Amino acid sequence: MSDDHTRVRDFFSARAADWDSRFPDDGPAYRAAASELGLEPGGRVLDAGCGTGRALPALREAVGPSGIVIGADLTPAMLEAATRAGRGRVGHLLLADVTRLPVRDAALDAVFGAGLVSHLPDPAVNLNELRRVVRPGGILALFHPIGRAALAARQGRQLTQDDLRAEANLRPLLAGAGWRLTSYVDEDSRFLALAVREE
Template sequence: MSEDRTRVQEFFGSRAAAWDTRFPDDGPAYEAAIEQSGLRPGDRVLDAGCGTGRALPALREAVGPSGVVVGVDVTPEMLAAAVRAAGLVLADVGRLPLRSGSLDAVFGAGLVSHLARPVEDLAELARVVRPGGLLALFHPVGRAALAARHGRPLTPDDLRAEPRLRPVLSAAGWHLTSYTDEDDRFLALAVRRDA
């Protein structure tokens, strides 16, 4: 197991039981981001880094009864807190146990800043999505608000900054189509390029 993966598991594992109580008002932001992502009934979607499953109900509603939603997380404690949801898989987004091109979309809330190898991990997400499929990278607060919350300055080397994110996504097989970074949300939408 990599040092980065262990660090992520330790960080989230110790916080899993109380995670949802720390951010009780995020539900509407998740719902709005999922609505804007363009998911359709019948889509097959991966919630990458699903944590406690906060996005899963809205994702299920977006794809309807004919769709499929799978939640993947690397932290067993986060998945244990999400047991109310079906289709959960303990896995690293850098090594997904899914067939190539088997999904229509990936939703990743708070995911990007925890990727050990951003280009490689985002390429793995691209591998499991069909050409033309969607990627939605979301956070319920924007970069500046998140930096302020953690008491650190906002820096241009943040992977979520558009000038950094765009080439990383491109190198991983995605084309950035929409970028929003406001105090009350961060949402980057991308489309899977043809292989």
């Protein structure tokens, strides 16, 4: 396992047990973001870096009982918390590295990533891996239940020009990995960037 992976796993392992209780009011933001993916009944969606699986119920709602919902995460403690919260009943929980997914090419209609992009060890390469598993015309949603400025304030830091989630940085990063940014919202109440997989 790389140093980046170990650092991410250690960071989230230490926070898994009380993750949901630290952010109890995020449910509506997850539901709203999932509804913007345009998923249809029977659809196939991956929550990449799913953590405790907070998006899984909303994604299941979107694809219905005949759809496929997968939650993949690198941190066993997060998946254990997801299981304790009953989220394994609405999606398949998978211990996996989102930089090397055990998913066949073009198998999915969409990938949802909450707080994901800032934890990717090599975003340009890793976004291409997410592209690989999504069909042409499929969707990538990069989400956070609060915007960049609100998150920076919560963490006691300033926004910088090199923030990967800034539109000026994210648009070319996505384009280089075969995604076309179609929607970008960064407000205090949420961050949501939607991109379409190019052919």
